[in-house]
Amino acid sequence: MAKTKADVLVIGGGPAGIVAATVGKRCYPEKKFLLVRKAKEAIVPCGIPYIFGTLEESSQDVIPDEALTKAGVELVVDEVVSISRERKSCRTAGGSEIEFEKLVLALGSVPKVPGWLKGADLPGVFTVPKDKGYLDKALEYLKACERIVIVGGGFIGVEVADELRKRGKDVTIVEILPHILGLVFDEEVAVQVEGLLKERGIELRTGVGVKEIVGEERATGVLLESGETLPADAVVLCMGYRPNTSLAEEAGIKTNELGFIRVDEYMRTEDPDIFAVGDCAEKRDFLTRRPSAVMLASTACAEARIAGMNLYRLSSVKTMGGTIGIFSTCIGEVGFGAAGLTENMAKKEGFDIVVGSFSGVDKHPGSMPGAHRQFVKLIVAKESGVLLGGEVVGGASTGELVNLIGLVIQNRMTINSIVTAQIGTHPLLTAPPTAYPLIKAAEAVASKAT
Amino acid sequence: MAKTKADVLVIGGGPAGIVAATVGKRCYPEKKFLLVRKAKEAIVPCGIPYIFGTLEESSQDVIPDEALTKAGVELVVDEVVSISRERKSCRTAGGSEIEFEKLVLALGSVPKVPGWLKGADLPGVFTVPKDKGYLDKALEYLKACERIVIVGGGFIGVEVADELRKRGKDVTIVEILPHILGLVFDEEVAVQVEGLLKERGIELRTGVGVKEIVGEERATGVLLESGETLPADAVVLCMGYRPNTSLAEEAGIKTNELGFIRVDEYMRTEDPDIFAVGDCAEKRDFLTRRPSAVMLASTACAEARIAGMNLYRLSSVKTMGGTIGIFSTCIGEVGFGAAGLTENMAKKEGFDIVVGSFSGVDKHPGSMPGAHRQFVKLIVAKESGVLLGGEVVGGASTGELVNLIGLVIQNRMTINSIVTAQIGTHPLLTAPPTAYPLIKAAEAVASKAT
Numbered sequence: 001m002a003k004t005k006a007d008v009l010v011i012g013g014g015p016a017g018i019v020a021a022t023v024g025k026r027c028y029p030e031k032k033f034l035l036v037r038k039a040k041e042a043i044v045p046c047g048i049p050y051i052f053g054t055l056e057e058s059s060q061d062v063i064p065d066e067a068l069t070k071a072g073v074e075l076v077v078d079e080v081v082s083i084s085r086e087r088k089s090c091r092t093a094g095g096s097e098i099e100f101e102k103l104v105l106a107l108g109s110v111p112k113v114p115g116w117l118k119g120a121d122l123p124g125v126f127t128v129p130k131d132k133g134y135l136d137k138a139l140e141y142l143k144a145c146e147r148i149v150i151v152g153g154g155f156i157g158v159e160v161a162d163e164l165r166k167r168g169k170d171v172t173i174v175e176i177l178p179h180i181l182g183l184v185f186d187e188e189v190a191v192q193v194e195g196l197l198k199e200r201g202i203e204l205r206t207g208v209g210v211k212e213i214v215g216e217e218r219a220t221g222v223l224l225e226s227g228e229t230l231p232a233d234a235v236v237l238c239m240g241y242r243p244n245t246s247l248a249e250e251a252g253i254k255t256n257e258l259g260f261i262r263v264d265e266y267m268r269t270e271d272p273d274i275f276a277v278g279d280c281a282e283k284r285d286f287l288t289r290r291p292s293a294v295m296l297a298s299t300a301c302a303e304a305r306i307a308g309m310n311l312y313r314l315s316s317v318k319t320m321g322g323t324i325g326i327f328s329t330c331i332g333e334v335g336f337g338a339a340g341l342t343e344n345m346a347k348k349e350g351f352d353i354v355v356g357s358f359s360g361v362d363k364h365p366g367s368m369p370g371a372h373r374q375f376v377k378l379i380v381a382k383e384s385g386v387l388l389g390g391e392v393v394g395g396a397s398t399g400e401l402v403n404l405i406g407l408v409i410q411n412r413m414t415i416n417s418i419v420t421a422q423i424g425t426h427p428l429l430t431a432p433p434t435a436y437p438l439i440k441a442a443e444a445v446a447s448k449a450t
Numbered sequence: 451m452a453k454t455k456a457d458v459l460v461i462g463g464g465p466a467g468i469v470a471a472t473v474g475k476r477c478y479p480e481k482k483f484l485l486v487r488k489a490k491e492a493i494v495p496c497g498i499p500y501i502f503g504t505l506e507e508s509s510q511d512v513i514p515d516e517a518l519t520k521a522g523v524e525l526v527v528d529e530v531v532s533i534s535r536e537r538k539s540c541r542t543a544g545g546s547e548i549e550f551e552k553l554v555l556a557l558g559s560v561p562k563v564p565g566w567l568k569g570a571d572l573p574g575v576f577t578v579p580k581d582k583g584y585l586d587k588a589l590e591y592l593k594a595c596e597r598i599v600i601v602g603g604g605f606i607g608v609e610v611a612d613e614l615r616k617r618g619k620d621v622t623i624v625e626i627l628p629h630i631l632g633l634v635f636d637e638e639v640a641v642q643v644e645g646l647l648k649e650r651g652i653e654l655r656t657g658v659g660v661k662e663i664v665g666e667e668r669a670t671g672v673l674l675e676s677g678e679t680l681p682a683d684a685v686v687l688c689m690g691y692r693p694n695t696s697l698a699e700e701a702g703i704k705t706n707e708l709g710f711i712r713v714d715e716y717m718r719t720e721d722p723d724i725f726a727v728g729d730c731a732e733k734r735d736f737l738t739r740r741p742s743a744v745m746l747a748s749t750a751c752a753e754a755r756i757a758g759m760n761l762y763r764l765s766s767v768k769t770m771g772g773t774i775g776i777f778s779t780c781i782g783e784v785g786f787g788a789a790g791l792t793e794n795m796a797k798k799e800g801f802d803i804v805v806g807s808f809s810g811v812d813k814h815p816g817s818m819p820g821a822h823r824q825f826v827k828l829i830v831a832k833e834s835g836v837l838l839g840g841e842v843v844g845g846a847s848t849g850e851l852v853n854l855i856g857l858v859i860q861n862r863m864t865i866n867s868i869v870t871a872q873i874g875t876h877p878l879l880t881a882p883p884t885a886y887p888l889i890k891a892a893e894a895v896a897s898k899a900t
Contacts, residue, residue, distance in 0.1 A: 015882075015883055026897055044814060044877075046875060046877050046883070047815045049877075050818065050878075054819060055815075060815060060817035061815050061817070063884070296874070296875075297875060298872065298874050298875040298886075300883070301883040301884055301886075302870065302871065305869055305889070305893075317864075318866060318869065318870050319870070326872055327874050330878040330879055335876075339874065364497060365494045365497045365510060365513075367511070368497070368504065395846070396845070396847060396879065397849060397850040398879055399847060399874065399879030399880040400853075400854060400879075401850045401853075402874050403850075403851075403854055403874055403880070404850060404853055404857060406872060407858070407871060411863065411867065413861065414767075416767045420752065420755065420756055420767075420768050421752065421857060422748065422749050423752070423776060423853045424746070424748050424776030424777050424778050424789065424849065424856060425496060425778075425849070426779055426787075427496050427500055428780040428785075429779075429780055429785055429846065429849030430850065432465075432496075433465055433469075433496070433746075433747045433750070433751040434468055434469055434747075434751055439755070443473065443476060
């Protein structure tokens with residue numbers, strides 16, 4: 001058996017693995033970093049929906065290996081099959097043993113397929129894993145399909161649906177919740193998403209579950225709980241992801257009640273030499289303090305940076321204080337984004353809140369070409385004035401505006417810090433200074449709070 | 451003489467006046483707010499350069515009066531000609547006397563034209579005031595002109611030049627500093643601005659002053675200090691603005707060494723019942739603590755909100771802690787933005803700094819349509835890690851990304867708060883989570899600081 005020794009061994013080549021390795025190497029340049037990844041090519045997870053439409057092929061959605069090699073991280077394409085905590089080493093499918101001082105688990109997640117879903121194993125039924133080979137096969141199959149049913153109206157479902165529609169497919173989304181993206185947006189925003197999807201020719205079935213996937217030799221339809229059968233040439237299951245933790249569990253590393261690898265604020269497992277980051281690692285909601293199952297590449301990368309920086313020297317100011325779901329997506333020219341809690345979630349959780357919103361325009365004057373409506377809603381704790389959440393509908397600046405809101409939440413800033421904020425404005429890039437929706441929404445909150 | 455009584459009288463109908471009046475009315479709905487404005491129509495100041503190209507006419511750049519009337523603010527079109535502090539009243543050119551409890555001066559600014567500049571009064575020489583009538587005449591004159599010289603390569607000069615170029619004019623910018631936008635950007639960014647302007651067919655003369663404007667009956671050229679004469683059918687002077695304070699000075703209200711009306715953190719003048727906001731009001735730099743002459747509609751609106759909220763009840767958490775210059779502009783598809791201090795300014799001022807930068811892409815994967823290079827540079831105080839400044843070159847999200855950087859500066863956050871930040875990312879809206887330029891630039895700073 002070939003034996004290697006790394007100071008830091010990272011298992012997993014997705015965003016979290018890459019960032020943990022490269023940030024770690026930057027902080028501890030004297031250490032030898034080795035990243036083991038099963039896939040020959042690593043895929044950009046957020047970009048996957050776009051290989052179904054906008055991009056021409058999955059090869060346009062590959063993370064270049066130079067991200068690692070340029071940073072001085074050694075890359076091994078192989079599969080780790082077991083971890084020995086006692087011997088501080090891993091074994092691979094290729095027959096190697098790799099010893100480590102520190103281990104980072106960036107094992108990712110895999111699509112959820114409920115055991116009760118009859119027909120899920122029929123040909124023509126696909127999930128959306130982070131696996132280029134699988135996705136290429138799915139793309140090939142879908143080429144010949146006209147009618148496609150997407151099960152699940154979360155971000156992946158919506159994005160895959162919209163992309164398939166761009167290629168002229170006949171697409172229907174089935175969502176068991178009352179609204180598409182209903183976990184992320186309050187109803188007033190979710191209905192805007194729904195309106196836009198319908199406008200683009202996508203059929204929606206909301207508030208209804210899927211009973212089974214019908215078909216003999218291949219999927220030919222989806223039977224809903226309402227009794228309706230949607231004819232389909234193919235079915236894409238977008239029913240969420242579960243953490244990929246079997247390797248860790250077999251090594252006796254503890255997981256939490258939601259199945260994620262337990263970690264502390266430094267992203268260490270109970271074993272101080274083993275870290276876990278990204279979709280496989282435990283998350284606690286920044287605001288509700290409850291275990292969270294929100295998986296985002298951006299959060300994963302924040303965890304990975306924190307792990308990388310703390311590998312050999314803990315820093316009490318470089319810690320993960322909890323997950324803030326910060327999301328954005330784009331349907332056509334319209335950006336949708338959210339950070340923190342929705343009004344609905346905040347109320348359910350028991351926060352005493354005040355909400356305010358404003359609808360303006362994202363360029364000024366509104367006569368500027370390409371001007372787009374911009375809507376901002378803020379959810380604020382009544383007692384402290386601390387911002388708990390925000391939702392945005394707008395144009396191309398939606399992503400960064402939501403990031404700004406996320407930063408306010410993360411730093412526990414109050415509504416005062418928004419109403420007194422100095423911002424920059426420009427006719428072609430932002431809303432007008434006199435009616436900047438973020439600030440006007442904060443003013444609306446302030447009016448109600450006093 | 452007609453006599454009126456307002457509780458709060460606002461003089462000036464630009465962004466600062468409108469915001470002071472409307473925010474004040476929101477906070478004190480029982481009070482009567484009256485806004486007096488000289489111009490029949492108020493113009494959006496940031497939009498003015500765009501009436502020279504992108505927009506068809508100045509009427510597309512007008513602030514609708516409903517902004518005021520809907521908020522319950524009474525609008526009077528008239529000119530205030532004197533203020534009596536003793537009688538707490540103003541007189542207008544229209545022959546009215548208006549009494550007030552509280553007065554807000556939002557007097558704005560006027561273009562600077564140096565007294566020594568011979569030929570500045572020739573026909574065909576224009577400035578860029580916030581005056582629709584004047585601008586309409588200038589636009590009419592420029593229609594027939596081919597060769598136009600812009601004196602001054604600040605934001606207004608650059609934007610007016612680029613817009614005139616869009617209409618096919620032959621445009622040259624003359625700037626006395628070594629670089630266009632040299633006060634706002636470090637050299638590495640300024641040269642990018644210059645390259646882009648040249649690419650778009652604009653001629654540049656940097657590092658050279660203007661001696662005089664030549665011409666007999668009308669301007670026919672600009673004589674530079676180098677001896678070169680640039681032929682010109684028209685000249686646009688973009689040499690900055692000075693606060694419009696004569697009305698205040700005549701009423702005995704004190705101004706500072708730069709000619710701005712003295713105010714405190716609540717935006718009160720020395721007279722606690724008289725506030726001043728916007729371009730006419732004193733500014734102190736947030737970081738250097740020196741008097742500042744930076745005039746921005748966005749800063750003006752922040753001052754106006756603070757004044758409006760503090761009119762009758764002071765709030766120690768709603769104060770102006772100093773001006774942070776937060777700028778953005780757009781040349782073609784490229785956005786340029788800056789917040790806080792440049793590296794150059796920080797060094798001159800005596801800060802011990804560390805800088806870091808990163809150049810990536812604003813969509814991910816980079817193969818996404820419309821992907822644009824995104825460059826971020828950060829300037830950080832070495833001792834504390836507090837962010838002092840940032841510069842961005844990018845696509846449509848530049849404006850909000852710079853606002854996010856501005857928020858970090860305003861809240862005196864450290865580089866740690868960026869390297870541990872959770873952000874949201876999306877293929878069509880933001881940079882990749884693994885290589886988000888803001889965070890990578892912060893990492894570059896962190897590498898050097900340790």
